[in-house]
Amino acid sequence: MHFGLARRFRAPNAHVAPRLIWEAVIAHADWAPELLSALAAIRAGNRQAARQEFFSDHDRFFAHYTSADTVKKVLDSRGFYMRNSRLMNDHSEVSHGFQMVLTAVSETDGGSQYKAAWSSVEPRLGERLPQLIAEWAGKVMDDCFIISVSEHLAADDDGLLSMWRAYGTGDLRVALVARPGAVAPMAEAGVFLTACLYGDVHDVGRELGGKAAALCRHAGAFRDLSPDLIEQLALADAVNFAVSIKHPGFAEEREWRFVYVTDFPSAEMNARREAVVWGGIPQIVYKLPIILPCDAGWTPDRLSLERIILGPCAESRTVRRGLVQLLGDYGFENADDIVRASGIPYRQKM
Incomplete structure (x- = not known):
């Protein structure tokens, strides 16, 4: 069955605490290492090996595609802006993800295994999980702030044509390329970094099955937790x-996303909330701060730019000198x- 999302999205239950634990990037001194390891394994599901391979490969980087004008804004403001998903060019993708999860939870073997695994640590939680996800989905879509990066190979000095066409504004676009190890630490204080899964309902179901297997392997880590906390962790994993x-x-x-959901807040991110005018639209953003070489306290590992690629444009040599x-x-x-x-030929719009 397919859930009618517009009809099913309602305000979250009052008993669900507003702060969910998205990743082990938030320090919890009273949480056992066994639990943190369990959450990491469940979150990774079938993709743990691929994630580790990516971060250990010295020939793979992250690239953030944006407009040349935004580069100046990033440097001046000392930070990258996380924008509301509803104001981005892929605003429908968050609702697509929830539809896929809700359908897979109800219609695939992996979804059944996922519900059964959560019910094994908290009776009947699996039965309630689809409703909990549907109740939270509407708020998450309203309050989800994202900045995206793409996987980038070291030998690639041209960038992806599809990305040059899709991201940034105006005629001048750039890709900021950095090592994953220099970028990943920005996922802190309630922000999580995750690789996107490209697939249909069956692919989502297989991933839920991988999460279920990880949960069964680590079920003992949940034995001393309260029912409310277990429910929060289950919901956090599904929403993530x-x-x-x-x-x-x-x-x-090949996108990865930094995501922050304001309904699951952190004091650090609340302090980074700003109002800006972006593309003529007033909006709220959350800043991921950076330090530049001209700033006190800068060290090379703070912002390790490997290169900046100038996208196809009419006067690339002149613009490059300006950059x-x-x-x-x-x-x-x-x-x-x-x-x-970039060596990709420039095509003048007609």
Whole structure:
């Protein structure tokens, strides 16, 4: 069956606490290492090996595609902005992810295994889980803030044509390329970083089955937890997964997402809330702070830009010189080395 999301999305139950634990990036001194390991294994599901392989491969990077104008905003504000998913070009993807999870939970073997696994640690939780997910989905879609990066190979100096066409505004687009190890620490204080799953309901069901297997292996870690906390953790895992699902037609993007949901708040992120005008639209954003070479306290590991790729444009040589000067003004001594121009031919719009 398919859930009618517009009809089923209601306000969350009052007994569900507003703070959910999304990843082990938030320090919990009173949580046993066994529980933190269990949550990490459940969150990773079938993709743990792929995640570890990506972060250990020195020839793979993250690239953030955006407009050249945004680069100046990032440098001036000392941070990347997480924007509300409803104001981004892929705003429908969050609702798509919830639809996939709700359908897979009810119609696939993996979904049945996922519900049974949660019921094994808290009786009848699996039966209630679809309703809990549906109740939270509407609020998550309203209050979900995202910034995306794509996997990038070291040998690629051109970038992806589909990304040049889809992301950024205006005629000048750039890709900021950095090592995953330098970017991943920004996932803190309630922000989680997750690789997107590109697939259909059956793929989502298989991933839920992997999560169920991990939960069964680590069931003992939940034996001393209260029923309310177990419910929160189950819901957090399902919501985390839902916001990382994309249609397989976008698989070329190889996207990872930094996600922050304001209904599951942290004091650090609340302090980073700002109002900006982006593309002529006033909006709330949350900043992931950075330090630049010209700032006190900067060290090379704080923002390790491997390169900036200038997307296809009419005057790439002239624009490249401008980008080199801009980075130099902010203390990047190797600016001339890291700014590259994509070799993809520029096509003038007719």
